[in-house]
Amino acid sequence: MLLAHLARVSQEVAATSARSRKVALLAGLFREAAPEDVPVVIPYLAGRLPQGRIGIGWNALRDPAPPAEQAVLTVRGVDAGLTALSRITGTGAQAERRRLVQQLLATATEPEQRFLTGLLTGEVRQGALDALAVEGLAAATDAPPADVRRAVMLGGLQDVARALLADGPDALAGFRLTVGRPVGPMLAHSAKSPAEAVEKLGTCAVEEKLDGIRVQVHRDGDDVHIHTRTLDEVTDRLPEVVEAARALPATRFVLDGEVIALDADGRPLPFQRTAGRFGSRVDVAAAQAALPLSPVFFDILAADDRDLMDLPFADRHAELARIVPEPMRVRRVVVQDPADPAAQEAVAEFWAATLRRGHEGVVVKALDAPYSAGRRGASWLKVKPVRTLDLVVLAAEWGHGRRAGKLSNLHLGARGPDGSFVMLGKTFKGLTDATLTWQTERLRELTVEERGHVVTVRPELVVEIAYDGLQSSTRYPAGVTLRFARVVRYREDKRPEEADTVQDVLAARSANNDAS
Numbered sequence: 001m002l003l004a005h006l007a008r009v010s011q012e013v014a015a016t017s018a019r020s021r022k023v024a025l026l027a028g029l030f031r032e033a034a035p036e037d038v039p040v041v042i043p044y045l046a047g048r049l050p051q052g053r054i055g056i057g058w059n060a061l062r063d064p065a066p067p068a069e070q071a072v073l074t075v076r077g078v079d080a081g082l083t084a085l086s087r088i089t090g091t092g093a094q095a096e097r098r099r100l101v102q103q104l105l106a107t108a109t110e111p112e113q114r115f116l117t118g119l120l121t122g123e124v125r126q127g128a129l130d131a132l133a134v135e136g137l138a139a140a141t142d143a144p145p146a147d148v149r150r151a152v153m154l155g156g157l158q159d160v161a162r163a164l165l166a167d168g169p170d171a172l173a174g175f176r177l178t179v180g181r182p183v184g185p186m187l188a189h190s191a192k193s194p195a196e197a198v199e200k201l202g203t204c205a206v207e208e209k210l211d212g213i214r215v216q217v218h219r220d221g222d223d224v225h226i227h228t229r230t231l232d233e234v235t236d237r238l239p240e241v242v243e244a245a246r247a248l249p250a251t252r253f254v255l256d257g258e259v260i261a262l263d264a265d266g267r268p269l270p271f272q273r274t275a276g277r278f279g280s281r282v283d284v285a286a287a288q289a290a291l292p293l294s295p296v297f298f299d300i301l302a303a304d305d306r307d308l309m310d311l312p313f314a315d316r317h318a319e320l321a322r323i324v325p326e327p328m329r330v331r332r333v334v335v336q337d338p339a340d341p342a343a344q345e346a347v348a349e350f351w352a353a354t355l356r357r358g359h360e361g362v363v364v365k366a367l368d369a370p371y372s373a374g375r376r377g378a379s380w381l382k383v384k385p386v387r388t389l390d391l392v393v394l395a396a397e398w399g400h401g402r403r404a405g406k407l408s409n410l411h412l413g414a415r416g417p418d419g420s421f422v423m424l425g426k427t428f429k430g431l432t433d434a435t436l437t438w439q440t441e442r443l444r445e446l447t448v449e450e451r452g453h454v455v456t457v458r459p460e461l462v463v464e465i466a467y468d469g470l471q472s473s474t475r476y477p478a479g480v481t482l483r484f485a486r487v488v489r490y491r492e493d494k495r496p497e498e499a500d501t502v503q504d505v506l507a508a509r510s511a512n513n514d515a516s
Contacts, residue, residue, distance in 0.1 A: 001037045003078055003108070004071035005029070007115035010045055014402040019132070026136025035166040039158050040079040044119060046129040047401075050079065054086035056120045060098040062452050065106035067113050078104070078116070118400030130157055137161055143169035151175035153373035154183050156231060177307045179220045179252055182227035184374025186256075186299075188363055188382040194351045197364035197381035198338045205313070206347055207298055207332040208354050209361040209382055211271050211469070212260030213278050215295065219245045220252050237278060240288055241295045250323045252304050256371075257297030257330075268358045271483070272471050298330045298363075301371055313379075314367040334367070351383075360384055360468070386466055389414070389482075389500045390491055392421050393461040396443050398453045399428070399436075407440040407455060412465060412485070414478070415501040421459050422478050422502050430466070430486035439490070462499050464488040470505065478502050 009029045013022050026045070033041050043050050085100050101120070105113050134152055138145040141164045151160045155175035163171035177183065191197035198204055214229040215238070224242045226235045235242060241259060261269040261277055268274075273291060280287035300320040301309050308316050320329065333350045335343045354362055361384035369379030391412040399408030409428040413421035431439070439461075446457035466488050473481040 001033050001041065001075050002071050003073040003075050003112050003115070005032065006041060006044060006075055007111050010115060010401075011111070013045070013129075013132075022132050023135045023139060026133055027139035030136055030140035030161070030165065033165060035162045037075055038161045038165065040075045042130075042133060042158050042161060044075065045133065047119060049082065049119065051083055051086045054082060054120075055088075055093070055097060056085075056101055058121070058453050060094075060101045061105075061117055061120060064113060064117075065102060067105075067110040068107055069109070071109050071112065073104075073108055073112060114400065114404070118404075121400060133157060133161070137164055141165065141168055143172060147172050152184070153375065154178075155181070156184065156374075177254070177302055177309060179254055179302055180218050180223070180225055182216050182218070182225075182231045182233075183254075183301065184231070185214055185216060185229045186372050186374075186380060187376040188380035189376055189378060191364065191381040191383050194347050194362055194364060194383050195344065197362075197383055198335055198344075198347055200381065201364055201366040201379065202338055203336055203367050204338075205317070205332045205334050205365050205367060206350055207363050207365065208330045208357075208359045209363045209384065210258045210260050210296060210330065211268060211360040212258035212274055212293075212296070215241065215257060215259050216301075217241060217245050217255040217257070217295070217297075218253075219248070219250075222246060234278070237281065237284055238293060238295075239284060240292050244295050244328065248323055250303060252302070253323060254301040255297045255320075255324065256299040256301060257295055259293040259295050261291055262294050270471065271469065295328060296330055297324050297328055299371060300324075301373070309371040309373060311370065312368045313365055313371075316371065355385065384468065387468070388464050388466050388488060389505065390462050390494060390498070391424065391465050392459045392496050392499045393439075393443065393457060393463055394421055394423055394459055395454055395456045396439070397426075398455070403428075403436065405440075406436045407443050408436065410439075410463065410487070411454075412463070412482070413459065414505050415497070415499050417502070419497075421496075421499075423476055424478060424505065425473075425476065425481040425485055427465065427482070427485040427487065429484075430488065435487070435490075459496050462491040462494040462496060464491050478505065480505060 009025050013025050016022060039050060081100065081104055085097055088096050105116065108116055134148050134157065135145055138148045143164060148160065151172045154177055160175060163174065191200065194206060198206065216227045218225045224235065224245045225233060226238050226241055227233050238259060259278065261274040263269055274293065277287055277291045277293055297320060300316055300323065303319050303323060308319060333346050335347060337343055351362055361382060364381045364383065366379035369377065391414055393410050394413045395411035396407035397409035399406045408431065409426050411423055411426050413423045416422045442461065443455060443457050446460055447455050448458055449456040465482065465485050467482040468484040470480045471483055472479060475481065
């Protein structure tokens with residue numbers, strides 16, 4: 001498939017708000033795609049690179065060659081080129097990556113250049129693309145949508161798409177829960193408070209939300225496989241989890257949970273410690289000895305030869321408790337009657353105790369709900385304390401894709417001791433179309449310099465930023481940056497000198513570390 005065709009459909013999907021039109025566009029694209037195109041087409045549509053981060057920044061993309069007149073690039077050819085580029089290391093790697101990227105852009109037409117630039121900078125964002133792709137696949141292959149959704153839950157979107165395009169709807173029968181083959185994890189929507197979540201769900205369980213790394217553990221006899229939420233296998237990195245799985249009193253199961261680094265008192269260490277240990281690929285034994293990770297489970301998908309996913313959560317948890325000892329299960333409190341004052345008090349106490357133990361919040365789960373693999377179901381609601389800072393916009397970056405022509409990615413700063421502003425990080429999240437339009441006009445009025453894609457502005461606009469935590473960073477002068485920052489609102493009622501200070505930020509980090 002030509003990249004030009006994919007780029008055109010991506011632009012058309014982004015330009016329409018009608019779901020039916022989006023699905024029709026995707027169905028047309030899938031009808032023309034070869035099964036071998038799928039591993040590239042689906043990630044590209046969603047704005048993801050199959051290779052993950054490949055070390056391409058704006059410096060490598062600036063001043064591209066004039067676009068080609070004729071479209072010749074194929075999606076698989078581009079993917080092969082980016083795979084080769086991602087493997088470049090050593091002295092001169094940055095210059096060589098720039099050379100290859102520029103070579104690729106010189107072969108691309110103008111629409112393809114826009115698409116590739118957006119893809120490489122993470123600015124291709126369609127929104128709920130995977131769900132739309134499922135409907136598009138069903139329409140393209142005349143398969144029942146419910147059957148496609150079920151197959152995707154169990155086999156992953158790309159594998160199902162490849163099989164459907166190759167063999168038609170009959171291929172769906174081959175996708176069933178199989179120990180050893182990972183399935184997409186069930187995800188949660190957000191709620192403002194535990195009380196709100198309990199009121200919505202009724203009879204439910206309120207469980208700790210750990211700030212760890214999601215894992216799915218498969219055991220079949222002595223054969224153990226561990227996968228991440230993105231279905232990557234990480235068994236070799238987690239020998240302690242393999243050992244724990246083999247010690248359980250069952251020989252065939254699929255467990256859902258997290259791994260997390262804990263201190264000697266059983267309290268969570270900062271997420272960066274967990275992530276650093278989890279990411280260690282060299283001398284895993286030494287890394288494990290220095291910082292072991294603890295598995296903590298909250299659900300079970302299969303036991304023995306039984307598929308448990310369609311059972312109510314209450315029944316699944318009973319099976320989990322039969323196999324997994326209490327120290328390896330998340331803490332929880334069960335609510336039978338949300339209107340009972342004693343139950344409400346128990347939930348409030350559990351919430352407070354969870355935060356005191358250093359965890360990031362709770363997940364409230366309906367006891368009668370099945371396990372909706374790969375979906376963000378309404379029967380799981382996550383609640384985290386809202387942390388906000390009032391920061392100043394120091395610069396912004398021109399957007400791509402549906403944000404082309406808009407100043408999108410904000411550079412955020414806090415007040416330093418000398419009255420200057422110290423950058424803490426960036427975010428493009430939480431911005432509505434109306435906010436994008438407003439901030440582009442306002443920031444243009446404040447522009448002091450424009451260099452490439454970055455527009456530096458006078459530090460006059462205060463914006464309220466929500467964030468999930470603070471982590472150490474050598475990239476920023478204060479030594480910390482924001483985790484999962486997103487815009488709440490602009491504070492036109494505040495002057496820059498009323499913004500939070502670096503000292504406020506470091507104090508918040510210290511308080512969070514003390515709590516954990």
